Amino acid sequence: MNSLKFKLMVTFIFLIVVSFSIMAVFLFNSSKTIISSYIEESALEKMQEYASYVEMLQNQVYDSASLVYNSDVIYNWDRVHLDEKSSNGAKMLANIELSEYLTQVTNSYTPLANMTIYRYPDLWISGESYINRSGSFTGESWYVDIREKERYWSPASPDIVEMAKGNPNPMVSMTMPLDTYNPALASSYLKINVSEAYFLEPLERLHLGETGQIYLIDRNGQMLLTGQAQQIADHQLAYFEQLKTIPSSEGRMFQKNEHGEKEMIVYKRLPRTKWMLVGIVSEKDLYSQLFKFRDTVLIIVSILLFVSIIVTLVFSHSISKPLSSLVAAMRHLRRGDFVQAERRMLHETSNTMEIAFVIDGFKSMNTQLQQYIAKEYQLTLLKQKAEYKALVMQINPHFLFNTLEMISSLALQNRGQETSRMILSLGQMMRYSLQTSDHLVYLRDELRFIKHYLDIIRVRYQNRSQIELVTIGELDELLVLKLIMQPIIENAVKFSSQHHDFIKIEIKLIRHEQQIEIVISDNGPGFTADEKYQLIHQVEKQSSLKQFESNEQHIGLQNVLLRCYAVYEEQFQFKLETSRFGGAEVSLLVPIKEDIQHD
Incomplete structure (x- = not known):
């Protein structure tokens, strides 16, 4: 009898623990490759969805800009200001008419915060009858970018018109010249603002792993959203400069950070504006669930080793135990205590076919009753x-x-x-x-x-x-x-x-x-x-x-x-x-x- 118990114990340990350990090692190594590929595909799918959303926002901006650029209102306004014989009253009427038109266009496109026309040297015209005389806009970064660098899109920053209206929230803006195709020679510019929140809120819902983040940068490697500036490390900014030189539209690469930790960078380039979505996640975060799985496997193997010994010792235990547990579970069920009944029979089994059938039938009935009650609720x-x-x-x-x-x-x-x-x-x-x-x-x-x-x-x-x-x-x-x-x-x-x-x-x-x-x-x-x-x-x-x-x-x-x-x-x-x-x-x-x- 003792010999049989010993043989059963050794055999059970070998079959369960050793085979399980070999399988776990194989799965761990294979899973690393699979997870890496899966996260890349998942990240690119998320980026594609967000890219479509950004393209929709850009289309609305371009459509509104085209509407203003080709309107008779802007043509009459420009003609009045170019005519040296026009009186100040005529110019003011033209300004008011243009302001009302900008209000109508802005209200027609939900994402737009405002549209403002700047005319050198000192004229601002925005919606809601906002007309200002000041040359301070010539020192703004967007003005320098469009004239000297031909950068039509500007990163999120507070807008002087919105701030004057009491709105300090950052705006992503698109600027285009109105009276010539050469931005450096233009005297009038149309600036269209979209709240940073339209870009930031859906982007913040996209993650890689548990802590990995996806960033939006422009074609010059500069972050477009100020809300993400505090979330990125200095060494990760260098990745953006490196990505500018990569011709491919999407892909991934691995880099080591200043601490020697490996990071995966997934990127996708937007076709129209050449903006880029860049996802950065550390290898530690990338495989965090896998490392937890490995630790769990070690714990499970240790538990199985202990359980296998106990199971061998009680292998010949009488069938009275599952029957008494079944009776106790039925008492809980009669009182309506489904949780205790389920717990009572959760790990209960039997080597006898008839008793095993009764136990399985009881578990199935208990589960169906709970599902029915939950469905009604x-x-x-x-x-x-x-x-x-x-x-x-x-x-x-x-x-x-x-x-x-x-x-x-x-x-x-x-x-x-x-x-x-x-x-x-x-x-x-x-x-x-x-x-x-x-x-x-x-x-x-x-x-x-x-x-x-x-x-x-x-x-x-x-x-x-x-x-x-x-x-x-x-x-x-x-x-x-x-x-x-x-x-x-x-x-x-x-x-x-x-x-x-x-x-x-x-x-x-x-x-x-x-x-x-x-x-x-x-x-x-x-x-x-x-x-x-x-x-x-x-x-x-x-x-x-x-x-x-x-x-x-x-x-x-x-x-x-x-x-x-x-x-x-x-x-x-x-x-x-x-x-x-x-x-x-x-x-x-x-x-x-x-x-x-x-x-």
């Missing part, structure tokens, strides 16, 4: 998410139809200037409201949206409205539910205008220590006791049941309250009271959030 979650999305989508068509009716009314009254202002404001609002990817937005963006809406209301009612927007405390960087105020303000305008010739509305935002208080007051009819009870009862009932369905009769206020409960849950509070104007006053208390959270 996921279906419930998906139903709640679909109901929430339906609430959001109720707002946009409702608001659009009301605003278009107001624009139609103004047009019938031949109020062209007000109609134009309303259309521009509506365009800005629709650009904002149609972005449904995030339900939490920065409060500054929500306030900008509300100001556009209030501009529309003021044009519609002119001298028959008094609307005040008051903010107390630092609010810009806080997060709030998207479209939290507009439906309520729309209701306030609607009911106030139906009951009074002159509407009064006050919107107040107050930052407290842990909450933001939003108070909207009007001089409408206010809430009756029955209306207030029905609304509160309906909202509390649906929020407690997680059923976010909005009634068509309360599409404004009820929609907002249900969405607030869906996002903030028990942290959200609201009050319905009588305002100081004698109408309705709606107070919303939402928790302060400072980082974007996806629920």
Whole structure:
């Protein structure tokens, strides 16, 4: 008996441990080659996807530049400034017309931050009626690059026009001459800015290994995105100079850094601008998972050595043990404790065919039950998410139809200037409201949206409205539910205008220590006791049941309250009271959030 146990132990150790070790060594060496090739292919695929994205951005920049370059507006503007007999008033009118045209073109292309025309020696013209007289732009790096080096694209840097408008974010820009093909002889230049974030955000989602990074450089080996400047080591910058001399459009190479560590460099050149995507990852990071696998194999081999001895000693153990475990697992299952039942039978086996069949059947049944419960739970979650999305989508068509009716009314009254202002404001609002990817937005963006809406209301009612927007405390960087105020303000305008010739509305935002208080007051009819009870009862009932369905009769206020409960849950509070104007006053208390959270 002892001899048999010894023989079984030796045989088991040899078959399991030795054969497993030989296989692990073979797999380790083979995997290094496979992983290296796979990462190169994966990196090039990621780079190709990003290259297509960059090419799309470039096409929009080139299309907008072509639109400006070939327009009659730019031709008339240049003619007026070249004509020595043109008066200052004529030149100013030409400048204003050009500024309005640049605004229209910029708004037609989403990625564009702004378009500015610089005319030597001291004239700047940008969108939104931005006209400046200063020769300081001649010292800017992009101006030197285009005139002396014929570099049309400039790396990300703060733009003087954007900074004057209060936007210090870096811009990647493309500059082209307007009055001659030779940049060094031109007197007028068109500079188109695209926010660095359009290039940087999708690029930061591309990685090689765990810490490897992909960088975007121009044809001169210079980094285009300042957001990546702090992420790269000095010795890696030398790789960019070396890559400038390589004629191939894509490939890889290996280099040793200053610490003697080997690094893999994968590169791909963009065809139009000759920009280059360069991925750098260390060999340590490249094979980190493989090294972990090797260490895991050593641990497993050691464990198997110990387990093989134990298994040999208990090989002839009675079959009563798996049966008792099965009974205990069934008791857990009867109580609904699936996890304990699964753990109880996780490593249980038997040499007897019939018992092994019963054990496998029990495991399969337990797994199927858990999957069924999990599926039902996921279906419930998906139903709640679909109901929430339906609430959001109720707002946009409702608001659009009301605003278009107001624009139609103004047009019938031949109020062209007000109609134009309303259309521009509506365009800005629709650009904002149609972005449904995030339900939490920065409060500054929500306030900008509300100001556009209030501009529309003021044009519609002119001298028959008094609307005040008051903010107390630092609010810009806080997060709030998207479209939290507009439906309520729309209701306030609607009911106030139906009951009074002159509407009064006050919107107040107050930052407290842990909450933001939003108070909207009007001089409408206010809430009756029955209306207030029905609304509160309906909202509390649906929020407690997680059923976010909005009634068509309360599409404004009820929609907002249900969405607030869906996002903030028990942290959200609201009050319905009588305002100081004698109408309705709606107070919303939402928790302060400072980082974007996806629920």
